[in-house]
Amino acid sequence: MKNFINKKIAFISFTTILACTLVFFIAYNIILINSYENYKNYINKIATSINSANNISVKFDAKDTKKQASNSIHYLLNIKKDINHTHVINKYKYIMSSLNAGITENILAYKQLILCIDNPDDPNLSSSINSLDNYQKLCVKKYSETNSFKKDLITTNNFSALLYNSKHYFAEKQALKKYNAVSSSELSEFNSNISTMANEFNSIRTNFKFYAEEARNKKISYNYALKQIEDNQSNLSNFEQNLANLSIPQNKVDVFCALKKSVNDYKLYIKDFISALTYEENSSDTYLSASDISKLYNDSDYKFKKTNEDFDKFNKLYK
Numbered sequence: 001m002k003n004f005i006n007k008k009i010a011f012i013s014f015t016t017i018l019a020c021t022l023v024f025f026i027a028y029n030i031i032l033i034n035s036y037e038n039y040k041n042y043i044n045k046i047a048t049s050i051n052s053a054n055n056i057s058v059k060f061d062a063k064d065t066k067k068q069a070s071n072s073i074h075y076l077l078n079i080k081k082d083i084n085h086t087h088v089i090n091k092y093k094y095i096m097s098s099l100n101a102g103i104t105e106n107i108l109a110y111k112q113l114i115l116c117i118d119n120p121d122d123p124n125l126s127s128s129i130n131s132l133d134n135y136q137k138l139c140v141k142k143y144s145e146t147n148s149f150k151k152d153l154i155t156t157n158n159f160s161a162l163l164y165n166s167k168h169y170f171a172e173k174q175a176l177k178k179y180n181a182v183s184s185s186e187l188s189e190f191n192s193n194i195s196t197m198a199n200e201f202n203s204i205r206t207n208f209k210f211y212a213e214e215a216r217n218k219k220i221s222y223n224y225a226l227k228q229i230e231d232n233q234s235n236l237s238n239f240e241q242n243l244a245n246l247s248i249p250q251n252k253v254d255v256f257c258a259l260k261k262s263v264n265d266y267k268l269y270i271k272d273f274i275s276a277l278t279y280e281e282n283s284s285d286t287y288l289s290a291s292d293i294s295k296l297y298n299d300s301d302y303k304f305k306k307t308n309e310d311f312d313k314f315n316k317l318y319k
Contacts, residue, residue, distance in 0.1 A: 039089050046099060047146070047153045049079050054106070058161035060169045065162065066117045069110040076107050095149045102142035102154065109135035109159075113166055120173055126244050129170055136163050137271075144275065160268075168264060175256050178248045187249045194255060194318065197243055201259065204235050205266060205311070207304060208273050212280065212297070222281035226274065233270050236263070258314035265310055269303035276300055 053075035056068045080103045088096050112132040122128065136159075143154035211225035240263060248256045276296045280288065288296070 051155050054159040056158050060165040062117050069113050073110045076103050098142050098145035105135050105139035171260050172257050175248050175253045190249050255317045258317050262310035265307040272300035
């Protein structure tokens with residue numbers, strides 16, 4: 001009888017412990033799921049704040065643009081402060097790191113833009129614009145890393161468009177400054193140089209759809225395709241440095257700016273194409289219809305069309 005009672009007590013104890021353990025694990029998982037859900041909401045809130053900070057006018061005006069950039073810096077610094085004072089969950093550590101790094105480059109880009117606005121006649125303006133370009137690229141790259149959490153979590157359209165228009169403004173200003181120092185006797189030298197530069201750009205200008213199709217059909221790897229495009233991007237960067245060193249006669253500044261505009265269009269085309277091809281590579285295990293693929297390359301197709309249109313305008317001016 002005593003053994004029976006002891007066994008019953010042991011069974012009840014075991015059952016109680018098991019029930020408590022199950023309750024604990026269920027409660028723990030509910031808390032963990034709620035924690036993840038709350039943190040996802042926090043990330044979306046941060047993303048909304050970043051998008052608001054970058055939702056600025058794309059039109060360049062020295063006074064208004066400087067004011068907008070200053071306000072955006074203020075908002076972004078507050079967002080960064082909030083992130084730095086918030087505990088990061090391991091599951092979203094990479095996303096938060098990318099957001100934080102993106103904000104840092106975002107702030108640096110706006111600060112560099114203000115520096116260019118404040119010093120438009122700086123002899124080192126080209127170097128400042130290159131720095132602005134680098135900050136923008138790093139910013140967009142870091143923000144794009146959050147696509148694994150949610151596609152297009154961060155939108156940089158207005159931010160990128162404003163910097164594009166700003167760089168175009170400064171390029172024109174540099175051109176105007178240069179042609180004032182060039183005598184008319186140097187016109188023939190300019191014509192010779194611009195012809196060489198136009199031919200070089202024409203050889204660089206490439207429709208990368210061939211690489212995408214070859215990678216899609218597994219004739220080449222996506223890595224190889226991206227490497228070819230990045231090599232082309234490097235050639236374009238070297239070309240831009242040479243283009244920036246041209247001396248421009250007063251009556252040829254419109255020709256120079258027309259070529260520069262086509263080059264800027266092509267830079268944006270490369271950036272959009274790399275982004276689309278990278279997304280396609282990352283989605284290689286997911287079925288993408290012909291329509292999905294076409295939509296994926298809409299932006300880059302438009303930029304390449306703009307590149308060609310502006311290059312045609314340049315040729316009409318030049319010839």
